[in-house]
Amino acid sequence: MAEQEFDLFGDPVRQSNGRRGRPKHVPSQENRNKVIVLLAMGWSNERIAGALHVSQPTLRTYYFSELKARDIQRDRLDAHRLMLAMEEANKGNVGAMRLLDQLISKSDLALTTGRLGDAQRKAAAKPETPGKKAQEKLNAHKVLGGDDTASDGWGEDIKPGSGMH
Incomplete structure (x- = not known):
């Protein structure tokens, strides 16, 4: 039996078996x-x-x-790396301790960033807009003078009787 040949990347080289097509x-x-x-x-x-x-x-x-299981493979890989680093750190390997510290810091940063991102998304969410009837009431209240600053930006400058005496 002849030894099998491998290519540059370690894959076995396929030999012709006398039949047509790919094995x-x-x-x-x-x-x-x-x-x-x-x-x-x-x-x-x-x-x-x-x-x-x-x-x-x-x-x-x-x-x-x-x-x-495509969606969970990255988490599985990270968990495997963390466990290997933990095992080596427990044996006293200083390099593994340093790597474990980096992995933990990276994980903490991701968790913190995720929490901040959630908080920012909640804060940046659209403010609740009033309904059509409530907006009409608000506009009418502003026009009648219930609001000190008119919606056109002039404010107290052109109200009748202000500052003329």
Whole structure:
């Protein structure tokens, strides 16, 4: 049995088996992990299929369970990195302690920014506008002089009897 050859990126080189066409794709755990990492990085199905040298239908056929969990893959990757850093920091690895501190700071910043963003969105939300009838009442009140500043911006300057005596 001859040893299998691999290309520059570690993928097995396909040898001609005497039959026409491309051999059937055989999914491996390594390829499953590659799909998970690429999903975590936000890659599209087209890019992932290209990286694996398969068509998009083949990608969807063999890696459907990984593709189904697309939305949570980034969180899973971050959690895995955090756990690895924690394990190494517990062993006394100073570099891992520094990395763990950076990851925690990054997470805290994201949480704080998210909270600030929510607060800013609430503050920037449109103020509640009065209904049609309430707005008409408000306008009538302003015209009758119930408001010290007229809506035209002149204010007290042109009111009859003001400042002429």
